[in-house]
Structures are given as C-alpha cells and as structure tokens.
Amino acid sequence: xxxxxxxxxxxxxxxxxxxxxxxxxxxxxxxxxxxxxxxxxxxxxxxxxxxxxxxxxxxxxxxxxxxxxxxxxxxxxxxxxxxxxxxxxxxxxxxxxxxxxxxxxxxxxxxxxxxxxxxxxxxxxxxxxxxxxxxxxxxxxxxxxxxxxxxxxxxxxxxxxxxxxxxxxxxxxxxxxxxxxxxxxxxxxxxxxxxxxxxxxxxxxxxxxxx
Numbered sequence: 001x002x003x004x005x006x007x008x009x010x011x012x013x014x015x016x017x018x019x020x021x022x023x024x025x026x027x028x029x030x031x032x033x034x035x036x037x038x039x040x041x042x043x044x045x046x047x048x049x050x051x052x053x054x055x056x057x058x059x060x061x062x063x064x065x066x067x068x069x070x071x072x073x074x075x076x077x078x079x080x081x082x083x084x085x086x087x088x089x090x091x092x093x094x095x096x097x098x099x100x101x102x103x104x105x106x107x108x109x110x111x112x113x114x115x116x117x118x119x120x121x122x123x124x125x126x127x128x129x130x131x132x133x134x135x136x137x138x139x140x141x142x143x144x145x146x147x148x149x150x151x152x153x154x155x156x157x158x159x160x161x162x163x164x165x166x167x168x169x170x171x172x173x174x175x176x177x178x179x180x181x182x183x184x185x186x187x188x189x190x191x192x193x194x195x196x197x198x199x200x201x202x203x204x205x206x207x208x209x210x211x
Contacts, residue, residue: 012067013045021045021065028069032061039084039091043067046091046103048081062093062108075108087124094121116145122164122171127151129166129188134158134177146171146186153191157184167208170194174207183210 015021019032035049044066050058060077079095086092091103098115101108115121116132123129127150134144134157146164147154157164158177165172170185181199186192197210 013040013065013069015045015047019049021047021069023067023069026069028065028072030063030065030072031074032063034058035063037081037084039086041091044071046084046093048084048093051076060095073106077108082118083120085121085124094119113149115149116147120163122146123166123188129171131157131159131164131173133160136160144177146173146191148188148191151189151191155186155191155193162205162207165207167211170211172207172211174199174210183207185211 012023013021015035015038017035019030019035021028021030031051032049033052035047037048039046044064047063047065049061049063051061052058060080062075062077062081064073077095079097079099081093082096083094084091085094092100092111094100094115096118098117098119100111100113100115102111115130119130119132121128121130127148129146129148131146132144143156143158144160145154145156157173158175159173161176162174166188169188171188172183172185175182175184183197183199185194187194195211199210
C-alpha cells in the first residue's frame with residue numbers, strides 16, 4: 001500500500017494541503033501549515049507536512065489524527081518526508097535521504113533499511129524495488145536508477161516525470177530524460193532488461209498501457 005503526493009481520504013476523514021483535517025462539517029486546523037501526503041488506517045490517519053515558523057523556515061513533521069479528531073500527535077523529523085508505505089503489518093515512512101522509520105508504541109523507530117536518497121518505493125512485496133529519478137537539469141550527466149536491495153540488482157534508467165510502475169509482474173520505466181523517449185520493462189527478480197519500446201509524441205502517463 002503506497003501513498004505519495006496526492007490528496008486522499010478514508011471513509012471519515014479528509015485532509016487539505018493547508019494543514020487541516022475535516023470530518024463532514026467539523027474542521028480541525030493542525031499546527032502545520034502544509035500537508036502533502038497521507039496514509040489512512042482503521043482508526044485515523046497519518047499525515048506528512050511542514051510547520052512554518054515566523055522566519056519562514058520549514059520544519060518537517062508527521063502528524064496523527066484519530067477518526068474522532070480528538071487525539072492529535074506530532075513528531076518532528078530530521079529530514080523531509082518522501083513516502084509512507086506498509087510492510088509486514090507495520091507502517092513505515094521513507095525520508096528524502098533514504099532513511100526509513102516504522103511506527104511502534106506511539107513513536108517512530110529507526111529501521112536499518114536504507115535506500116538511495118530521493119528514492120521512491122515501487123514494490124514492497126516479498127522484497128523491495130525502489131527507483132531514484134534522474135536530476136531535473138538536462139545538462140546533468142547523472143542517471144537515475146531502479147534497484148532491489150534484497151535481490152542485489154541495480155539498473156541505470158533516466159526517468160523523472162513518469163513514475164515507474166509494476167505492470168504484469170514487470171518493472172516498467174519510461175526514460176524521459178534522454179533524447180528519444182523509450183519505455184523499458186525489467187524482470188523483477190533479476191533486473192534483466194526484457195523489452196524496450198520507443199515512444200513518439202506525448203509521454204504516456206499510464207505506462208502500463210504501453211506494452
């Protein structure tokens with residue numbers, strides 16, 4: 001279950017980018033001025049965002065709001081948030097430096113799993129597949145990558161706009177930071193390249209429809 005940068009809601013709670021949570025007509029304005037990600041659970045919702053001080057400095061936080069909006073908890077974080085995910089019945093978050101933490105006993109505990117900075121997790125089943133985007137600067141010579149820490153493979157792929165996805169049990173990536181846009185599919189277990197396909201015209205956001 002992966003949640004990135006989209007507004008979402010469970011059956012009772014809704015949230016807004018301005019740092020507020022509502023349940024019907026009841027609105028709770030949290031101490032944060034910005035939310036940009038959420039993860040719904042049975043009895044509430046976890047949110048990630050920023051508290052902004054009088055000097056305009058952003059402080060990253062994770063917030064929990066229960067389903068009645070009566071219990072609100074705050075945890076300041078050392079680095080900006082990247083992604084919530086669930087793995088082996090625990091809720092985790094991934095920060096922008098590639099560090100992970102899991103929620104336990106009303107706190108966030110550091111986990112010994114480290115990803116590349118700026119990565120996002122594409123698959124979190126029996127093993128992880130994560131992808132790191134290429135730099136936005138076209139003049140940069142650096143590539144992005146997709147990789148599996150447990151399976152010990154890493155492939156250089158130059159993507160940035162279209163998020164990689166798992167399509168029919170294959171890792172599918174659109175390389176959009178190269179002169180000719182190409183879609184590629186890789187074996188999830190080995191990282192081996194299975195097929196490539198040139199894309200003409202507009203980049204397709206639904207990459208599972210390419211192959």
